[in-house]
Every structure is written in C-alpha cells, then in structure tokens.
Amino acid sequence: MQSKTFTSGRIRRADYDETTQQLDLHWDSKTVLAYKQVPQEVFRRLCAAPNPTTYWEDRIAEEYPKGTPMGKSSVADDAAQKFRDLFGRM
Numbered sequence: 001m002q003s004k005t006f007t008s009g010r011i012r013r014a015d016y017d018e019t020t021q022q023l024d025l026h027w028d029s030k031t032v033l034a035y036k037q038v039p040q041e042v043f044r045r046l047c048a049a050p051n052p053t054t055y056w057e058d059r060i061a062e063e064y065p066k067g068t069p070m071g072k073s074s075v076a077d078d079a080a081q082k083f084r085d086l087f088g089r090m
Contacts, residue, residue, distance in 0.1 A: 001015060001016065001017045002015070002043065003015045004046075004047040006052055009052055011025055011026070011053055013026040014043065014052070015070065016043040017070060021036065022034060022035065022038065022070060025056065032069040034066060035065065035066060036064060036066070036067040042060065
C-alpha cells in the first residue's frame with residue numbers, strides 16, 4: 001500500500017492499495033472517503049497536484065464508485081462478533 005500525507009488543504013492523507021485499486025482519502029474533519037477501481041495513475045496525479053482537493057473534486061469524486069474504507073470492515077466485523085459472543089445469536 002502507498003500513502004501520501006498532505007500538509008495543507010482539506011485532504012490530510014491518501015492511502016492507495018494497488019492490488020485492490022482502492023483509494024482512501026482522510027479529511028481534516030476526521031472522515032474517510034473510499035473509492036474503488038481507481039487507477040494508480042490517478043493516485044499519482046492526486047499526489048502531484050498543486051491542490052489535491054480540487055483534483056479530487058474534478059477527477060475522483062463523481063468518477064469512481066464509493067467503497068468501505070480499508071480496515072473499517074474488520075472493525076465492524078469484530079464488533080459484531082463481540083456482540084454475538086456476549087448475547088448469542090438473536
């Protein structure tokens with residue numbers, strides 16, 4: 001996985017998984033938006049853009065399907081398993 005940290009603008013970090021072609025964008029508001037089927041070249045251009053937020057608005061936001069942020073599904077699965085362990089199947 002590749003990561004890029006940004007020091008200005010609303011996007012704080014971009015994580016890209018080349019095997020799944022998923023791009024996770026971490027925002028200054030602490031939210032994470034995930035996009036699927038993003039080519040590596042798009043990630044590279046985002047990292048090189050003078051204004052990554054504008055690049056996201058113009059080239060990513062409406063172009064690629066949204067997904068679940070990496071690592072989020074396992075957290076939800078763990079919580080569900082703990083609930084089932086505590087209360088059993090309902």
